[in-house]
Amino acid sequence: MSGHSKWANIKRKKEKTDSQKGKIFTKLGREITIVVRQGGPEPESNSKLKDVIAKAKAANMPNDNIIRCIKKAAGDVDSASYEEIVYEGYGPGGVAVIVEAMTDNRNRTAGDVRHFFDKFGGNLGTTGCVSFxxxxxxxxxxxxxxxxxxxxxxxxxxxxxxxxxxxxxxxxxxxxxxxxxxxxxxxxxxxxxxxxxxxxxxxxQTMTKLTDPKQIEFMDRLIEHLEDLDDVQNVYHNWDEE
Missing domain, CATH: 3.30.70.980 (YebC, transcriptional regulation domain)
Known part of the structure; x- marks a missing residue:
């Protein structure tokens, strides 16, 4: 496990959390909504909800916000229906990228994700092209x-x-x-x-190093812009940032 720059990525996320708590909490709320609808509002009988609550607490989401999201998801059956979609592709220099999204508009999300892959020297691939x-x-x-x-x-x-x-x-x-x-x-x-x-x-499983300054800049911007998309929950990659 050593060498995949996990803590460097977490510190980047923590910095983003400090400046964009609202957006982070919105994404966590969406995740809570999905698992509540899948398994109910009781953490003791819904292990996925229990895990998301722990994730939200690790992100410093206030307990009142968490409870509010659970109650809303349990009672608001008419709100938007979200689906989970995974995109795979390559960033600059062949860096493997996986994007996990939750969306109520598949076409919008696919277009946004593809736009940033194209803009920053990557290309969106087919399902399974990098997940292996x-x-x-x-x-x-x-x-x-x-x-x-x-x-x-x-x-x-x-x-x-x-x-x-x-x-x-x-x-x-x-x-x-x-x-x-x-x-x-x-x-x-x-x-x-x-x-x-x-x-x-x-x-x-393995990391990819980039040495070209332009590729490094584009890879950094690709991750940043993907993470800023409202529909994107997680971005995983094998870029060795160190």
Whole structure:
């Protein structure tokens, strides 16, 4: 898991969160709406909702906002119907990119995503063209604070079903299979750990380095513009930014 610049990406997201909390919370609210409609408004019987709540808390979404979103989704049956769509393509220099979207207008979202791929030197591909280069994993990040003993956390994580544990200068990274993610996250939450991020993600198997300054600029702008789209929930890529 080391080497895929996870924390660099998280710090980028944290900076965006500070300046664009409203947009982040709107996207989380949309995700809550979908999982509530799929499995109901009770976290105890809807594990996906429980996971999204943990994700929202890691993003510092206020508890009142979370409760409001759940109640609205449970009672507002006539609101817009969202569908989940995944786009795959290549950025500058052959960087693999996966875009996860939730939209009530498939044509609008496809057009917006394609526009930015074209504008910044990439190309939108067909389903499956890059996803084979990623593994679906549960990813839990816990920030180092001087109070957590690395060996203790590693043993606790592995004991409750984690696949791997790594540490860098800033965070501990715990990875799980998608099926075990909820159980591992809940077990660590009950032990009192706070998360920088907790989500099931597409983790690249190998990284791609860019050396051309123009490609680096375009790749950075491609990610930024895709993440700013209202319909886009997540952008994954295998660009080694370090």
């Amino acid at each position: 280069m990623f593994d679906k994993k549960g990813v839990i990040l816990i920030e180092k604070d001087g109070k957590i003993k690395e060996d203790d956390l590693m043993m606790e994580a592995l004991e409750v079903g984690a696949e791997d544990f790594t540490a860098d200068e800033d965070v501990y990274e715990i990875t799980t299979s998608p099926d075990e993610f909820s159980a591992v996250r809940e077990a660590l939450e009950k032990k009192g750990y706070d998360f920088v991020e907790a989500d099931v993600e597409m983790v690249p």
